[in-house]
Amino acid sequence: MRSNDVPASVTLLVRPMPVGPRNAIDRLRSHDRLESIVRMRAAVRALDDVDVSGWDDSALTEHLEEISETLCALDAQVARVADAVRARGYRIAEPLAA
Numbered sequence: 001m002r003s004n005d006v007p008a009s010v011t012l013l014v015r016p017m018p019v020g021p022r023n024a025i026d027r028l029r030s031h032d033r034l035e036s037i038v039r040m041r042a043a044v045r046a047l048d049d050v051d052v053s054g055w056d057d058s059a060l061t062e063h064l065e066e067i068s069e070t071l072c073a074l075d076a077q078v079a080r081v082a083d084a085v086r087a088r089g090y091r092i093a094e095p096l097a098a
Helices: 024-048 057-087
Strands: none
Touching: none
């Protein structure tokens, strides 16, 4: 039993709260989300380099089937992601022009 003559020493230990996710699973999920956004932006940048307006008609005709298939696949993936966002009740808005 403690004596009443000696005051108890109280030390306050204040630990800083971590910034961001608190556990490894949340960090992994955040990393996956960020990686997904990075990959979508990379796809946009890759398409910035595509310009078929300079192709001659024979080259465009020769590759038209492959271009069409690729564009349809891109459209399906963009629609899939957009539909998943909308299904959660969010609206996808175009950024305002500068």
